[in-house]
Amino acid sequence: MAPSITSKNVPTPDIGSASEATAAELRSSLYDRQIRLWGMEAQARMRNAHILVITIKALSNEVLKNLVLAGIGSLTEDLGAQFFISGESVGLNRAEAAAPALQRSNPRVAVNVDISDPRSKGAGFYSKFDIVISTELDLDCLLYINDTTRECNRPFYAAASYGMYGYIFADLIRHDFIIEREKSDVRTELKQETRTRSVTAVRERKDSGKTVEFVTKQEVYSPLRSVISSKVDSTWRPRRRRMVPNVLPGVKALWKFQQAHNHLTEAKREDFAEMARLIMEANSNFIGPFVENATSEMAPVAAVLGGILAQDVINVLGKREQPLQNFLVFDGDTAAAPILALHPEGEEDGAA
Template sequence: MASAIPVEEVAMPDLGEQAQAAASANVTSQTISADEVALYDRQIRLWGMEAQTRMRNANILIAGMRALANEVAKNLVLAGIGSLTVMDSEDVVEDDLGAQFFVSEEDVGINRARAAAPAIQKLNPRVPVHIDTDRVKDKPADYFKKFDIVIVTDMDIDTMLLVNDATRQCEVKFYAAATYGLYGFIFADLLEHEFIVKRIKSNMRTQCGQETRTRKIIATTETKEGETMWEFVRKEEVYCSMSEAIGSQVDKKWRQRRRKNVGSILPGIRALWEFQQNFGRLPESTKEDFKAFTTVMTEVAKAIDVPPELVKSDFIRLFVENATAELSPVAAVLGGILAQDAINVLAEQEQPIQNLLVFDGDISAAPIVVLVSQAEED
């Protein structure tokens, strides 16, 4: 095991001389050292040396260091990414202690990113961890160019939209995610992402060409392992921005039953974002907010073309009561899904989230809905 790499605070847009040197060394190196092979043996066996090398070369930003970000950071650092920058402009408060495992009572009053970074670093001293205490929405677009993936967690909708616009300018992959008590979401904008799916070859020949409205098959190869013939299918997913997605409807080809099966959580999350934009905050457990949220959710359900019966008073009551809560089990589930998806994206393996996963912890459901711009629909 290598000696611990000191946590570095990042005040300027660059990662610092130490991180730049490390990144440069990673880019030029085509092999992983013997001790790294031993450390990451299990996952190298799972997804291969090439995928592990891509992860080792990746620089990732996580903005917003609350419970969800804790889970994502933990999984990414343990996987052996190239570097992690944690960003948060807020200080640790007592409410953070209930669900966030990188901070303790001694950290109350200390910046969240600064407080969490040492514990993150201890998980894997090989991965440089950098600190940025600025607000992510104050960063110029060029700031994001040095990252391979930008992950924004537990931010308001306007901040998520702003950062996504910036990452698109820089051609950087983007995730946004948040938890609201028992509920939450993950949104992915991976631009144009290619990946490989390994599967047992069927009797039907795989045809190259458009597979869905967002995905196409580019190429296929075959190999025999023992008595089994395997097929490697290279695909490409094309994504839209978050601003385009939230202005779209569900797939016009969906039948009414499928529209209903997305549950109340889809219009609920979309209504919460609109509520945030209208009132500048999350809804609270008051009669006025229940009424206002019901109105917004009713309008959203109609706008995205899902059945009006999904606007249920029981769901709204639980959703609004939970909106400002932070629960570690929900953060663990969503954080695990998000981190694994990011790892798969770096490894260029498996089907990534396309493009909105909504989570309803009350009924243990996590449907994924493809939302594309209306222009693409037409």
């Protein structure tokens, strides 16, 4: 089991006692451009946020890099193909080896290391963090962590890259965010917009002769345990069915394979046969390329997925913009990354 980052000289952060970022610190040249982009309040939330990233490989490297540079408060992390580790790190735990380089990239961010099994921890541990990000883990481990983060009401992300393919899953439980826009002639109503999203509040402000509207919306999420039972079927609208890439049933088949064999698929006959059976159960003809890519890491794919995931985390912390709802699938063959709202019952929302 991949470990998670508590440094021998830096304690695991305690959200309840964390000091608030000062206005002077936030206005420093390091964060000035970001404050102009998303505002002081959003930057303050990031500066006081504590993020747990489990498993450090190519994808999580990209996530960590973007979050550290954005100026989050602290990272506790767990370590492939990555730019935070040199040849001198051979023999060390990946998280411990990566920590110094991460710390140097932004000294204001506290980097912590935890090398124990994520399944050995309960709600008391996970409740210390504002967001939990799990990468490259098997389904059973993801389900345990997501169940626990739900127990302590903490947002959860899962993600993995398989060569040319990959996914990001988000369970933010219940998330409020604000859309800022110029007021139009059409009145914004408090109403249910989709199955998962509703408008809960509207306020206005005059700005340079224009009326700016701040619309508060809320998204409701399903846990991974429910999402894995969701299927592409005849109840889906035709447009949405056309946008579902073969990677989705491929990911689900790979999860089942890992549960049965406790390892990822390899490019050998018996694994091809098993994955063919599992993917055919999911009504897909997509087999060979996915199996061949399952154990590989590609820097460009990791960079794309890591950038998307880190940006969504930043949006969630800042409570700005529409968050990912709830399953993004990346297909490197077509350079497509549709977002599917997968839920356990009824017709789902359309792909984004």
